[in-house]
Every structure is written in structure tokens, then in C-alpha cells.
Amino acid sequence: MIIKNYLLLFFVLGFSCNKENKATAVSENKHKNEIVSEEKPRVEINYSDYYKEAEQYCKKNNLNQSKFILIDLSVHSGYKRFFIYDFKKKAISKSYMVSHGCGDNQWGRTSSKAKPQISNEFDSHCSSVGKYVVSNRGVSQWGIKVNYVLQGKDKTNSNARSRAIVLHSWDAISDNEVYPEGTPEGWGCPAVSNESMKEIDELLKTNKKVLMWIIKS
Template sequence: MKPKPSFALLLALLWCLTALAETPHIDLTRTREKAKQALLFSKERGYNSRYCILIDMSLPSGVKRFMVWDFKKNNAITSGLVSHGCGRSPWSGEWSKDTPAFSNADGSHCTALGKYTVDARGYSAWGINIKYYLTGLESTNSNAYARQIVFHSWEKVSETEVYPNGTPEGWGCPAISNQTMKTVDALLKKQRKKVLMWVYN
């Protein structure tokens, strides 16, 4: 005779399935539409027409909302967690994991939405000591360079999804995990044309 599963086990299994079903994920249809727009923009400006970086800030910070998009494959080839700015809250907390504030103002400590170019590679005091300077291309992120908003890694950013928890928040820089940055850095170093980064909500 087979033993009957305990009630507690059934409840645990039901909780896991419910949590899995409720975890937000990238809307692939929406993402592909954004990628299509990004490719047109990149071609018009003479930027890289093979890859771009998409960051969907409409998703909670505990899920993978950072993507390196391959225009040729029409799919993400790398994805991961990415931080957003803490705003008026204390640095490195998870205060606005579901509802970040966005701003282009200096001293706001917020992430700025919009399109950027990923520019020169430099030394970072954070993560794996690599950063990429960013130039904001729109009125919503035109102060990025003056605000020292850069693309870097951060040891506080997890390699795996942590939802319903969030990713620690910085002062507005898009910061990713160390391992994800190693992958992205290896790709970026090979590109001759500027890569577009689009942070949208």
C-alpha cells in the first residue's frame, strides 16, 4: 500500500505552485516591440545593430528585468537582476522594489528613464571594478553624465531572482550582478559601434 501524502506536504506544494504562478516575468510581446523600436533607433543613429540593452522597470526589482537583446536572434541572450535608485530612502535597501521613482534631477538618487549610449569603459570601485559611462539621449535622462550615472556591477546584486524580495537600491546607476557583468563586458568589449541601452517603464 502506498503511503498517502500528508496534508502539510500538499499545502506546501500548493503554496509553491501559487508563488510560481504569481511571480512576474518579462512580457515577451512587449519586449520584442521595444526591441523593434530600439533597432530602428540604432540604425538611424548609426549605433550597433546587432545588440542592445533593455531594462524593463515596470517589473519588480527581484525579477530579471535586465536583458542583452540580440536583434538577429530576436531574443535575450543574457538576463539578470538590475538595481534602481533609492530616491529619498536610505542607500542599499529595498524600499521601492515594486514602485521606483524616476528622475533626471541631480541629487535625486533616482534612476532616469530613457535611451542611453553605452560609452567608454573605465575603472569602478564597485563589483568587478569595471564600469561603462552612459550618455543620456533624451530630456528624461540628459543629466546622466553630470550625475555620474554609470553602468557597473555590485556585489549586493544577486545572481538569481529573489522575488518577492527586491534588489538593493543605489543612487540611480543600473547595477547588475558580478557574473552578469563579466558576460556583458566580454560582449561589449568586442563591439565597434556604440550599443544602445533603453531603460523604460
């Protein structure tokens, strides 16, 4: 009788633990699914209208008609959103990670990875949208120590030079996509990774007066 009671107790305890483990597993899986559902997946965007307008703009303003740069700040900063478009091939030839300005948030964090603040005002620490012409190559204190002056051509980015907004690299920027994490945010400059800047630098040394168009659709 004693043995039977022990066996019965063992069976009950085993069944209870197994039931509890299953309930925990279900709860964990449900939590994981909820997290995944909260993440915003990549959305393919058709930029054909931007390509056409950029090509017309470059012809009208005697800018480089081989390539131009499109940066889409409406894309989550954990994704590649810096695109080099080849006018002749009518296709994106390269894409890179790029940072945006932190705005009211803390420098170096990723607080606005999905919704960057936009401003042309001094000391806003924000990125500015609009068309830029990539100008002189200079020396930077960041990354590979190379930067390119950006001349804002629209009302929305007219203070770019006065705000010292330049294209440069930054050690904190990843070569690869990091979504759902974001890219560290600076004070408004479009910053890329060191390896990316090496490639971009080679491109810009041989292609002058390149259009850079920063958008936020």
C-alpha cells in the same frame, strides 16, 4: 469507576487537543495562502514594439546593430529585468538582475522594489528612463572595478553623465532571482552582479556604441 473516569478524561483532553491542533493548522495554512496571494507573480511582457523601435533607432543613429540592452523598471526588482536582445536572432540572449535608484528611501535597502521612483534631477538618487548609448569603459570603485559611461539621449535622462550614472557591478546584487525579496538600491546607476558584469564586459568590449534603453511601462 475511577479507571473509567480517568479514561473518559483522557479521551476528552485528547479530542480537545486534536481539535485545537487542527484549528491551528487551518489558521496557519490560511495565513500562508494570504501571504502568497499578496505576492505579485511574474507577468510575461511582450516587448516586440520596443525591439522594433530599438532596431530602427540604431540604424538611424549609426549604433550597434547586433545587440542592444533593455532594462524594464516596471518589473519587480526581485526578477531579472536586464535583457540583452540579439537583433539577428530576434531573441533575448541573456537576462540579468539589476538595481535601480533608492530615491527618497535609504541606500542599500529594497524599499521601492515594486515601484521605483524616476527622476533626471541632480541628487534625486533616482534612475532615469530613456535611451542611452553605452560609451567608454572605465574604472569603478564597485564590484569588479569596471564601469561603462552612459550617455543619455533623451530629455528624461539628459543629466546622466553629469550625475555620474554608469553601468557597474555591485557585490550586493544577486546572480539569481530573489523574488519576493528585492534587489538593493543605489543612487541611480544600473548595477548588476559581479558575475553578470564579467559577461557584460566581454560583450561590450567587442560591441561598441550599444544602445541601452531603460523603460518603466
